[in-house]
Amino acid sequence: MEYIRITSIDNPLFRAMHDLMKEVFPPEEVLEYTLWKEPLEDPGIRVFVAVHEGKVVGTTEYRYYDDFQVAMTDFTIIGQAGLGIGRFLARKRWNDLVALAAESGKPMLGMFAEIYDPYRIEGHPFGGVKPMDPYVRREVLSHLGYKRIDFPYVHPSWENNGEAVEELDLCFLPTDEDAEEISAKLVATFLRRYYAVLANKPQAWHAMVEGLEGKTSLALLPL
Numbered sequence: 001m002e003y004i005r006i007t008s009i010d011n012p013l014f015r016a017m018h019d020l021m022k023e024v025f026p027p028e029e030v031l032e033y034t035l036w037k038e039p040l041e042d043p044g045i046r047v048f049v050a051v052h053e054g055k056v057v058g059t060t061e062y063r064y065y066d067d068f069q070v071a072m073t074d075f076t077i078i079g080q081a082g083l084g085i086g087r088f089l090a091r092k093r094w095n096d097l098v099a100l101a102a103e104s105g106k107p108m109l110g111m112f113a114e115i116y117d118p119y120r121i122e123g124h125p126f127g128g129v130k131p132m133d134p135y136v137r138r139e140v141l142s143h144l145g146y147k148r149i150d151f152p153y154v155h156p157s158w159e160n161n162g163e164a165v166e167e168l169d170l171c172f173l174p175t176d177e178d179a180e181e182i183s184a185k186l187v188a189t190f191l192r193r194y195y196a197v198l199a200n201k202p203q204a205w206h207a208m209v210e211g212l213e214g215k216t217s218l219a220l221l222p223l
Contacts, residue, residue, distance in 0.1 A: 003092045009037050016056040028157040029084040058085040066104035071097050072113040110174040142223035146171045150219040154204045162200035184215035
């Protein structure tokens with residue numbers, strides 16, 4: 001299996017990747033095809049596909065913020081069961097992030113991820129691929145060490161229509177496995193940076209971030 005970076009919408013592998021995203025994710029989670037041009041060309045956004053026998057069978061997007069010393073996994077898609085795609089992507093991504101942290105000269109504190117709450121997203125088939133089932137994904141990510149950040153989370157729809165998406169939790173994978181809390185200021189500052197690209201954010205999101213800025217720390221809870 002190959003781990004190949006995509007940096008242009010003109011790469012034929014990107015069409016296959018985008019089709020896979022539309023097959024697996026709800027519409028509000030998928031950025032429109034042409035709007036990917038700038039993100040793919042951004043050196044700070046890392047989009048990779050897993051290619052098996054010439055076919056895109058998985059993909060992941062992530063980024064590293066060296067000033068915050070944290071990473072963010074935008075998404076991970078497993079397109080086929082039985083190939084070990086999830087482990088392959090997770091291992092390759094982590095190795096890449098460790099290298100990026102080393103280049104920055106500062107240790108990585110951990111990695112954010114938005115994780116579906118299976119009890120709030122029931123009814124969406126996620127492409128019919130069992131490893132993408134929210135119950136399965138949540139348990140796997142728990143095993144990897146992700147913890148739920150203890151606050152009610154909403155995020156702006158990637159359709160940029162001002163709608164609030166409430167079926168996910170914001171989670172964090174700390175490099176310190178014993179960590180029990182995270183800085184609320186770090187979470188708020190990260191969210192402002194991460195969603196700066198979306199002009200139409202719901203009022204619920206603004207209220208949430210402002211609430212975080214009034215706190216000192218947030219508990220990291222089991223998934």
